[in-house]
Amino acid sequence: MALSQDRGPDVGGPLRRRSWSPLASMPRTRRTRVVRGIQYAVFVVLLVAVVLTVDWPTIREGYFNLDKARPLFPEVLTTALKNTLIYTAMGFAFGLVLGLVLALMRLSQVAPYRWLANIYIEFFRGIPLLLWLFFLGYGVPTATGRQLPFSPYSAIVLGLGMPAAAYLAETIRAGIQAVPKGQLEAARSLGMSQPRAMVSIVIPQAFRIIIPPLTNELIVLTKDSSLVAILGVTVGTKELTKFGRDELNTLVNATPLVVAGLCYLLITIPLSLLVRRLEARNARAR
Amino acid sequence: MTLDTNHDSAIVVSDLHKYFGDLEVLKGIDFHVNRGEVVCVIGPSGSGKSTLLRCINQLETATAGQVRISGVDVTDPDVDIDGVRRRIGMVFQQFNLFPHLSVLRNLTIAQRRVLGRGRAEAERVARETLSKVGLDDKVDAYPAQLSGGQQQRVAIARALAMGPDLMLFDEPTSALDPELVGDVLAVMRDLARDGMTMMVVTHEMAFARDVADRVVFMDGGVVVEEGTPDEVLGAPEHPRTRDFLFRVLNPTRAHAQPDERAADED
Ligand SMILES: Nc1ncnc2c1ncn2[C@@H]1O[C@H](COP(=O)(O)OP(=O)(O)OP(=O)(O)O)[C@@H](O)[C@H]1O
Ligand SMILES: [Mg+2]
Numbered sequence: 001m002a003l004s005q006d007r008g009p010d011v012g013g014p015l016r017r018r019s020w021s022p023l024a025s026m027p028r029t030r031r032t033r034v035v036r037g038i039q040y041a042v043f044v045v046l047l048v049a050v051v052l053t054v055d056w057p058t059i060r061e062g063y064f065n066l067d068k069a070r071p072l073f074p075e076v077l078t079t080a081l082k083n084t085l086i087y088t089a090m091g092f093a094f095g096l097v098l099g100l101v102l103a104l105m106r107l108s109q110v111a112p113y114r115w116l117a118n119i120y121i122e123f124f125r126g127i128p129l130l131l132w133l134f135f136l137g138y139g140v141p142t143a144t145g146r147q148l149p150f151s152p153y154s155a156i157v158l159g160l161g162m163p164a165a166a167y168l169a170e171t172i173r174a175g176i177q178a179v180p181k182g183q184l185e186a187a188r189s190l191g192m193s194q195p196r197a198m199v200s201i202v203i204p205q206a207f208r209i210i211i212p213p214l215t216n217e218l219i220v221l222t223k224d225s226s227l228v229a230i231l232g233v234t235v236g237t238k239e240l241t242k243f244g245r246d247e248l249n250t251l252v253n254a255t256p257l258v259v260a261g262l263c264y265l266l267i268t269i270p271l272s273l274l275v276r277r278l279e280a281r282n283a284r285a286r
Numbered sequence: 287m288t289l290d291t292n293h294d295s296a297i298v299v300s301d302l303h304k305y306f307g308d309l310e311v312l313k314g315i316d317f318h319v320n321r322g323e324v325v326c327v328i329g330p331s332g333s334g335k336s337t338l339l340r341c342i343n344q345l346e347t348a349t350a351g352q353v354r355i356s357g358v359d360v361t362d363p364d365v366d367i368d369g370v371r372r373r374i375g376m377v378f379q380q381f382n383l384f385p386h387l388s389v390l391r392n393l394t395i396a397q398r399r400v401l402g403r404g405r406a407e408a409e410r411v412a413r414e415t416l417s418k419v420g421l422d423d424k425v426d427a428y429p430a431q432l433s434g435g436q437q438q439r440v441a442i443a444r445a446l447a448m449g450p451d452l453m454l455f456d457e458p459t460s461a462l463d464p465e466l467v468g469d470v471l472a473v474m475r476d477l478a479r480d481g482m483t484m485m486v487v488t489h490e491m492a493f494a495r496d497v498a499d500r501v502v503f504m505d506g507g508v509v510v511e512e513g514t515p516d517e518v519l520g521a522p523e524h525p526r527t528r529d530f531l532f533r534v535l536n537p538t539r540a541h542a543q544p545d546e547r548a549a550d551e552d
Contacts, residue, residue: 180382182378182380182382183382183384185345185376185378185382186376186378186382186383186384186441187384187396188345188368188371189343189345189371189374189375189376189445190371190372190396190400190444190445190448191368191369191371191372191396191400191401191448192368192396192399192400193368196399196400200395200399201384201395204386205384205385205386208386
């Protein structure tokens with residue numbers, strides 16, 4: 001059917017099927033132009049509808065209110081954004097170290113290590129992050145009668161880092177397995193012990209391979225760090241989401257949430273662009 | 287060639303068996319390489335040449351039998367295998383250079399981490415070895431920036447920088463474009479002339495004829511025939527050897543009938 005249509009309407013013959021739409025009887029270039037024109041038209045109609053129906057003054061007043069935004073500065077940057085970055089970095093660093101250990105356990109010859117790592121990974125992939133944070137922040141103190149040491153940082157690092165480790169372990173394991181077997185053999189042939197060969201040859205290459213997915217995990221963790229807002233942190237330890245929510249109450253205006261959202265994008269969009277560049281580079285290198 | 291029985295043996299393999307699952311790949315191999323000797327191992331694909339080579343430095347564990355390197359039984363589970371491997375250089379068909387390290391670091395990393403040499407000494411040895419293989423100008427390059435032939439010469443230099451007593455080569459030129467094979471073989475010839483003990487699995491019959499002290503023909507997991515290049519390549523006794531050599535030397539006529547072949551050989 002496609003063949004006969006491509007030749008245009010003038011070559012209609014016995015093989016030519018009856019079309020269900022007038023578009024199908026047009027020559028291909030013209031058909032493409034018409035279809036695209038319809039898409040643009042739909043877009044313009046929707047745009048006009050939005051512009052006409054939205055109550056712009058209310059939007060500006062309620063969400064993009066510069067008078068309400070001004071008092072948020074500089075704290076939103078010097079405290080909230082800074083804390084989001086710190087919590088994310090601490091959780092990620094903890095997750096990477098524990099994730100590497102778990103990945104090596106999963107690849108271990110010793111079966112109980114593999115089981116343990118599997119149980120850990122399945123547990124934390126199945127448990128909602130919010131529940132885990134409640135457990136650390138409120139469950140543990142209730143059960144033991146005291147806070148974790150170094151509160152709230154311990155709850156934040158363990159809260160974000162332990163589940164992150166489960167995901168990172170799988171990524172790291174995939175990276176280690178993606179390093180060709182010949183690399184380990186070459187290293188062992190030079191007299192390196194198994195651990196030495198892993199540290200000097202295999203793991204550095206594994207991390208190179210997984211930089212794009214690791215960066216993606218970092219983006220996810222940046223957003224997940226907002227959940228520590230429930231840990232009831234104090235003024236100095238507020239991160240973006242807690243800050244935005246508290247200011248929402250104080251100012252009775254949603255602008256702080258918009259500002260907090262923009263601050264997240266300030267972190268995640270550059271990371272996301274970085275991932276795309278790295279992936280493009282990897283694709284070229286292959 | 288003279289087979290001095292008092293000569294120190296670099297490699298002695300006795301009654302070596304290797305199974306992969308149910309598949310018996312080595313079926314009782316007896317094999318030796320004397321110190322200073324160059325032995326080429328030839329044979330059809332799947333005959334177990336690589337497996338034999340890999341059993342020698344224990345990249346594969348033999349199922350039964352013994353491998354002695356300079357008198358040390360490396361099949362003994364208690365042997366310090368890393369210590370033994372330090373003295374055996376291995377060159378792979380696929381080079382297996384470390385892609386994340388520069389050429390210089392490829393050559394220094396094991397010297398420093400395994401032999402405990404200082405940075406200056408390791409780099410001096412690396413540069414010397416690189417100039418031996420004709421690549422002193424590639425010190426700072428990364429493997430991906432080199433041709434296959436250059437990569438393989440770096441791989442040989444990497445093994446040599448450890449100061450091995452013995453070099454193992456597994457089809458070192460099979461992954462190379464034909465015009466790059468010569469450079470690698472030239473390096474290996476120099477090495478042989480300098481008295482290095484070498485075991486070379488190869489399909490390069492000219493190299494085997496010119497350089498080898500002894501040629502070993504393997505087929506179906508056994509050593510079928512061995513002797514000087516003149517004996518094995520020039521006047522093979524066993525029909526399987528003759529058949530193999532015919533196919534290697536006349537690749538376009540590999541499917542010729544045996545009687546046709548007999549006619550060809552006249
Ligand atoms: N790791 C492995 N697991 C299972 N079978 C294997 C393994 N390595 C090799 N074999 C099998 O053992 C046999 C001998 O393989 P080997 O690589 O030693 O042959 P080769 O003589 O080196 O051949 P080639 O000239 O193709 O390199 C082959 O049938 C191969 O399929
Ligand atoms: Mg092989």
